[in-house]
Amino acid sequence: MSPDQKTASDRNAAAPEPKRNMGRPVPRYDARLKVTGEARYPADEPLNNVAHGVLVTSDIARGRLTRLDLSEAQAIPGVIEILTHENADGLHRLEFGNGTATSISPLTDTRIWHDGQIVALVLADSFEAAREAAYRVKAEYEAEKPSAGFGAPGTETVLAKDAVKSHKEDPAAGDLEAALRSSPVTIDVEYSTPTQHHNPIELFSTTCFWTGDRLTVYEPSQFVYGFRENVAKQLGIDPEKVRVVSRFIGGAFGSKGPMTPRTGIVALASRRIGRPVRCVVSRAQCFTTATYRAETRHHIRMGATPDGKITGFGHEGWEITSRPDSYVVAGTDTTARLYGYGAVWTRVNMVKADRNTPGYMRSPPETPYVFALESAMDELAVALKMDPVELRRINDTMTEPIGGKPYTSRSLMECYDAAAEAFGWSKRDPAVGAMRDGDWLIGWGCATAVYPTNMGAGAARVRLTADGTARVQTAAHEIGTGAYTVIGQMAAERLGVPVEAVVVELGDTELPPAPVAGGSNTTATVCSTVLTACDAIRGKLFHAAASAKDGPFAGRDPATLDLRDGGVTAGGDAGGPTEKLADVFGRMGTGAIEEYAEWMPEGVPPDSLRKLYNGSSTLKGGSKGDKMMYAFGAEFVEVRINARTREIRVPRIVGTFAAGRIMNTRTARSQLMGGMIWGISSALHEKTEIDRRAARYVNKNISEYLVPVNADIEQLEVILVPEEDKAVNPAGVKGLGELGNVGTAAAIAAAVYHATGKRIRDLPIRIDDLISA
Template identity: 40%
Template sequence: MNTNHIGQPLARVDGRTKVSGSAQYAADFNQPGQAYAVIVGASIGLGRLTELDTEAAQRVPGVLAVLTHRNTPKLAYAPHKGFIDPEHGERLHVLQDDRVHFYGQPVAVVVAQSLDQAEHAATLLRIGYAAQNPVCDPLDTRAEAVVPEAGREPGPHAADRVRGDPDAALAAAAVSIDAHYDAARENHVPIEPNATVAAWEGERLTLWSKSQFVVNEQAEIAAILGLPAGNVRVVCPFIGGAFGTSLRTWPHVTLAAVAARVVGRPVKLVLSRRQTFHLAGHRPRTVQRVALSSTPDGRLTAIVHEGRGETSRYEQFAEALTAVTPFLYSCPNVRTRYRLVPLDISTPTYMRGPGEATGIFALECAMDELAHALGMDPLALRRRNEPGLDEGLQLPFSSRSMLACYERGADAFGWSRRTLAPGSMRDGRLRIGWGMACASYPVFHGQASARVRLLADGTAEVEAAASDMGPGTYTSITQIAAQTLMLPLERVRFSLGNSDFPPTPPHGGSMTLASVGSAVRAACLAALDRRREAGHGSGIIEASATAGPDAGVRGRFSMHAFGAVFVEVAIDPDVGTIRVRRVVGTYGAGRIVNPRLAASQCTGGMVGGIGMALMERTALDPRDGRPVNAHMADYLVPVNLDIQGLEAHFVDEVDPHVNELGVKGLGEIALVGVAPAVANAVFHATGKRVRELPIRIEHLMEH
């Protein structure tokens, strides 16, 4: 009997369920007597409602209710902030007043017996506005940057950090570069749109809702509606992609619950693709400045990294834009500065590799620019500045395999064959470019709980309120449980996605395996102890356990995953089209529980990074803040024909400090580093430095 499951490239335990179509996603949980709700969004970007004529909509056959701020029940909106929610500001109070904060904000909800009836009635609403001119561009002269409230205190998360005297070092340097970078706003566009089915039974509410954090959604909706948390249950066994868009509880969940209570029957509310651009967060647009200086042989003497990111006016969404800069390279003089720009937009949210992906884009492009100014190989420059410890915190790394990633990735890619001069590599008439960049992401580990039942038939049931949006949580946690219990994989059944299960952190930040896996392992060990104490009886043995990070250990080390990304592009010089031919990513991410799933995670992140580099950009109409390309025809993402050779490699890394399992997480770092590697490859192919994402044909055709 083989019970050595960890480290094996096993197939997904839920694979058959998904490909057979029997997996149920949020909108699949249809209820008897169900009605359908449709959100009507504001058609201005700022102002107030002056007219709301619902009479024609209410006359449509099948319409059950039209909710506006005039007749929606006043909601409690009690204080609640999960740690995934913005720390400062107040969430949108939906349909509670006549104010419009951003384009697409819900101003009405139509509920009808069928979706067609609801959609038709929604078109008949007559809405008038007193419109104001919104500010929706961080470069608008009317926009004012502010210090994020979350970054005002000194420490590792401070908005301003400095060591040494970087300005003096820059002024005295033999070689320096100083450049600005602009990374576009992006939307998550997962296959599954945000959806909720809400049903009341007396004072108890069940939500079948797309959520990466079911226990937070339970607490948030309870606070909004003024209910005990125990009166709300959130169910989400499967997620059809999310990338961060379902970490928060967005207004549509509240509206589904309120609509169901008003009409006295279950209500399904599914956001349209266009509405997901308005109502479910986005990666914020950022503008950054990076200045670097070095000695003639490439030793860094100064790093200055300044960035601004957009946020809404009613909340402060802050991300780790400059967090990597103090420790990625060895440098005596470093300054970072982070500001927020409040705009008349909806609140941004986390999107795969949040902060790090955008910040490393600027830093790693700047390193490539410095290497070119030095006449130096970009990889050699990075190797020369490898630090021996985290110089920002003055702490040792729990493990750092960056040099091993460089070596493994360069060998797999064939980097030694790269010529130094831009434009010097060709394939027939095509210009070939090879670029590379570093990647890093912190090791997050949150407190999680799990429950295990050992049944008389020799099987085990494991439960935790985690989520699975595609990385393989069902499988990897089953592997951990089966190995700990010394059972065959098929004898363990892991259930997740239910707020009635033991609580876990959000399914994001690459923390699920470390957090939930550690809790499941602890619960399995507790169940085995109970079985030994009880003898070999025929009854059910049940045990629960909670596991979390060791604050003492985490205070003694800097904990991060690291990686190196190598990219080849081919560019048609006549029309400027860019094709990514190869991506090789090598990662030091601790213990790899399932290499098959890990490789899938990494190649998926590479695809997202290619989209960030070359395609994805949410364009706003400056007159009203409307996302003009809020549909899949004009919001471009990579498709099969855009993707060629993607390779993921893992270096052997043992880290006894990060958690009991020694895992670091892969979902976020897999995207980090790809966009700058592509940008650097484009420069190597053409000699043209593009500092704006996404890189477009017009950038290369401009003279």
Template identity: 40%
Template sequence: MTTNVIGKPLPRVDGRAKVTGAARYAADFNQGGQAHAVIVGATVGLGRVTGIETGPVEKMPGVVAVITHRNAPRLPYAPHKSYIDPATGERLHVLQDDHVRFYGQPVAIVVADTLDQAERAAAALRISYAAERPLVDPADPKAQPVVPEAGKQPDARLPADTARGSADSALADAPVKVDEIYEIARENHNPMEPHATVAAWNGNRLTLWSKSQFVVNEQAEIAAVFGLPPENVQVICPFIGGAFGTSLRTWPHVTLAAIAARQVGRPVKLVLTRKQMFFMTGHRPRTLQRMALGATADGKLTSIVHEGTGETSRYEEFMEALTSVTSFLYSTPNVRTRYRLLPLDIGTPNHMRGPGEASGVFALECAVDELSYKLGIDPIDLRRRNEPAIDEGENKPFSSRSLMKCHDLAAERFGWSRRVPEPRSMRDGRLLVGMGVASASYPAFHAPANARARLLPDGTAEVEVAASDMGPGTYTSMTQIAAETLGLPVERVRFSLGRSDYPPAPSHGGSWTMASVGSAIRAACLAVQQEAAKRPQDGRPIEATASAQRDPDVAARFSMHSFGAVFAEVAVDPDVGTIRLRRAMGAYGIGRVVNPRLARSQCIGGMIGGMGMALMERTVLDPRDGRPVNAHMADYLLPVNLDIPQLEAHFVEETDPHVNALGVKGLGEIALVGMAPAIANAVFHATGKRVRSLPIRIEDVLTV
């Protein structure tokens, strides 16, 4: 029987659990007799701890323990690196010495019977420091760029330097050129659900109810930290209240919760405050980029030079794909990219939705827009004139590429033809109106994944994978794949995720969950059908486990990416400089769409994130101590309901038989990638002022 549920806009199968409160997040897994832990962070940005007055705090009501580097267990911190961790450097060894490497670094943890008691005791703990002035500003002349070690390798996924042709000489000879610096502020993820861990020991076995986008890696990381066999650590995370990359790594608070639970002999709950999430769980790194384009008078690109620099901590080298899109998005014989890191006295940055691509595409797409005005060529037409036939960076064909189809579809629906090209030429009453456009791209990643399928005697099926769901609808889309493969109605399939003892899956990030986990579920469902065909129906469950991965020969032959086009309209008040996004539209080529309702929801979420990147989000550090001065929701601005206008997402018809058996590409990341440059380009069209730093502020557009 065929159910034909793939491609249907089904509502979320977990929707009722979420709206009724039945869905349990990490902090909801309260344990009998649990204590509460509160982290005390360093109030200096660099130096050493010289004294901790624990005595008075230990006598406060309800306090069970005060744990510092002086009495914390010496942990083995065995080597462990996932692909999600920086390849170079060593993760923070929490409470293992007196060094302070960044503001807010955990220097103590207070455990008490109640949260109120723990918070009061943590506030009362007195710590003294031998402080030094940290270096926290990438623009400081003392900040010296370094070549990332991982980027030096011949087969580096993110090479530090790439070149084809003679980009610099071609740029010098180009009749028309753009050569500018673009800057993006540090951003913090700020998901609705804070990071939380409940830790409980049973002898030498540890259970963690923990917010994680990568439960099998959290299992492996904590096992390495404590010197345990991985099977002695169980990580449980059935629901995530937003993450955007901040929960990909296993941050020190998880280790602290486990330390505290073992030290006091009770389960311990630890929930980070909103403020602590500004310095303990990563951030989008502040970046500085030089983007130079050379072109002929008729708009053919002759050269691209892209030089990017991103901040990192001194103890790890965080790399992201800042320059990766530049080599293939447009056709040109001469391209040179350079990627450098600036080690600073900060916590290690982390992947944030659209990591690298979102930042790099901002510089590239703004520069293309600038070039279009210099040439007097429509921005879409300029992109069409430079549409490549193949991936010129890797010299191989695209598995599928629908960039210009995306531009055509969105341009028609958006009404691009009504745009008057000259800046400051469109008005709505006294408001200046501008339209902007940008391209978007993100790799169609695929990682090996495993799944287990089980047919029960009552005609229902169970499917299990150690994946995560931070909000895009994983429960629903995977249920659809299983139901269609098994030929069952959706309501007769139960999909489970979020346990490290399920078949292992890759991280829930990088826009590869549908491709990777979905393909594994398909394989497991086919395998259990084959198993059922071999066995008589004797009333026992039938089970099969299978894995899926991309054919390496196919991966070597094709360049695989999603593509998109984003259009934005803004209104700018010329008297006070306020900028309001009035509408935005994206069109995307992502292969097969499993659930259009979920896909559009992902796109809208990504667009809102890009809106925040363009107009609002900026974490500011005090140069004296590295303290985030706006580590709260009053001064760290995010788009709220009143800010969000009409947003539309459309999908072009695209069949890609090469990416995976399902024909799907990733969507979650690309929906953010092109939004910020589209808005920035719209602001220029409205005002005639080119702003090359994000976020764009009132003072950037006011006429001096």
């Protein structure tokens, strides 16, 4: 085919041509709104007479607040009120979990649990006045010596299975110690990942106003129903009197999933002064008033036979959490089942320190735990003198090793084969330091990407009118991943109308509930729910068409009919009869059909929908059912390290991914590309630096908290591998939003070793680590 004959999609890498079981690369539903500035984020909502709030936070990490001097702050012109623990009556304490970020409840007492804890909220007529007054609040403390984290005196280590209900057991099978003793080849290694913080473009914010006894909250949220329930608990009011709206989010990926205590404080302030209140958290306060990725450490032991068969796998992890809350990452649920090991032993420990409570950050368990596993796989391949791709092929499995459960589908090696071919892996010289280009040492590495297929109970309302337009309503969330687009595509496909004729409404508690936008479950859950509602509409239309004695489908089996091009058609019969939607609706004597549908994945508790309405998501998938439900991928990277300066570059990265049905190749590629860039960032850039003496974060800004820029990302290729999996859900979809950044860091670490012979086991990899290489 000549270049002139290629389609626009062929010429545009951003819109890959769909392969088998893939949807069209429809442009994003919200694209024009975002690029023209019409998309309203929560802090953009226009309200009259808004008061501005600015938080005051502690500058100690442990102790008690003994006094607040507000005199200078109250003297600033425009200051309305200052909320503190002395006057914030009506705030209730929250339990950790079930949609809340922490049990630490600022302004309810004087206890300081971590640096940057909220101690006051200043309200003023202008943001500038509120900020100036916040600077002038003087706090006095009775300070205690804090424990910053690993290795600090005074920390407490507890077993996750003893402290966290969701982590009931540590996966294990067989006798690991015996397996290692009998293994001809073994490795015993330790790894670590740092604290990392979300730095979304859209800062964390809360805007509240009251209409009588009813509260409206505009806040970037990944779970509006959860926010509604928990802000009602925090204020001691009926959740039915709370509305939470979050139509667009400017970056979240876990940070805006659980509700922080700020929401109730701002709502209380609004009720107190009888005006709308808007509080936008500063960049520095994002580090201490929201969640972050927990710092982790890992000890991995593996044994294998000379032909590469793994005989034993042990993985022990340690994770930082706060004093009062037991937040657990627990990625061993995935690592213990990823390959066909023989014996398996795992354990997860939590180390309680004087820090704010960690939380979800894109691929929360898999990113740190799979980094350790995949790095160890590369080390084992070196010990065996074996190609790392071949090692994974030998240990590939269709049944997991703990309980022998089968995978619904597993296209891991198909991903490796496609990535290896695109990358040119066959040209790799396996000798350390053998590949070079002038002053640049070249290293190639690879690693597995894996993420569980999560789904939850959901509800949706779909309305189809006689003129061929449709409306979909569900309280799912657009966090930048393309939810509006793929939900609209599902409705358009099932209703036989153009996607442009579908209006999608999301992010409002006045709509039917959907689960938290986390665990990459939104497309699988919501598309399955919307499909259910659309099929109910189809059923009514087909029954009307087939039961009409004078219609073109009189006497036909309704199951043989279809919806295409704005009308009812004979399914599979291109030359058969058709009837316009308007005519079918006319036979029914109505201008519209509206269906409310609920959908629950097999295996979730029967009360999951009730819990969803009450603000609690129940996700199922991964290893939780009778079958293993996972999406897979393979990532290959090239690193170049300057032999003189040790400057590190990643000029090339290829990722291949199989995730069931791909609803939209454009949005899928975009998500996976973002994940791979995040993976590079995790490997080489991101680390929250901590003053170990004071347990304080010291790079609380985006000038010193490093993330990659355009110049850091050169050739990046995403390849979508066709896969069909009818067992996961009606839509056949596996989530992929969090898949792309799993494995990237391990592939880069492997490439660094291949280039230099130095094994870096602690992230991020910096020039300092390579000076002696």
